[in-house]
Amino acid sequence: MLKIGVLASGGGTNLQALIDAIESKSLAAEIAAVISGNPAAYALERAKRHDIMSYYVKKGSYTAQDDYDKALADIFNRHGVDLVVLAGFLPILGPAFIREFERRVINIHPSLIPAFCGKGYYGIKVHEAALASGVKVTGATVHFVDEGTDSGPIILQKAVEVKDGDTPESLQRRVMEEAEWILLPKAVGMFAEGLLK
Ligand code: GAR
Numbered sequence: 001m002l003k004i005g006v007l008a009s010g011g012g013t014n015l016q017a018l019i020d021a022i023e024s025k026s027l028a029a030e031i032a033a034v035i036s037g038n039p040a041a042y043a044l045e046r047a048k049r050h051d052i053m054s055y056y057v058k059k060g061s062y063t064a065q066d067d068y069d070k071a072l073a074d075i076f077n078r079h080g081v082d083l084v085v086l087a088g089f090l091p092i093l094g095p096a097f098i099r100e101f102e103r104r105v106i107n108i109h110p111s112l113i114p115a116f117c118g119k120g121y122y123g124i125k126v127h128e129a130a131l132a133s134g135v136k137v138t139g140a141t142v143h144f145v146d147e148g149t150d151s152g153p154i155i156l157q158k159a160v161e162v163k164d165g166d167t168p169e170s171l172q173r174r175v176m177e178e179a180e181w182i183l184l185p186k187a188v189g190m191f192a193e194g195l196l197k
Contacts, residue, residue: 015046028189108180
């Protein structure tokens, strides 16, 4: 069975979508470990509630990016992780981590890449930018992670309508409900079935 390692910094609703898909048997995989760089991340609490090994790794404790990358990779390797999922993870991962898990790291981003992505676009900021630009459609993207920011090959995308009167928060919620929580388990399932090249 595919073993997943999840990196999450925030609320962990995408982690929860994976947990739910696994528990309802619509996704044949196991979450082997969850790592956060934020000790207060609710994602860690979700992991604990579902008996998933969880770790807090403080980036500030490492002076070199390579050492930080190695610390994260060591945890996942110890758990025999096959696929790493970035589910709202803020710290930058360096080339040492990406190379260790080459073509085995995927990310969920809350826009239709190449719109509203790259440096500085994360979480609510993405939805603020979408509303400021006046687009009528946004969405979410699951993509492989390469050494750039939001630049790896796209796996799945889903469009979501922007409605009159949306706030960044209401748009974020709709993008999560209508796109992210569906796309992420689906992409992991496709990886598990060997459908992704
Ligand atoms: C999600 O909307 C995810 O797409 C986004 O952070 C949020 C995390 O929410 N990720 C990025 O913006 C990455 N560039 P969650 O902790 O509830 O899953």
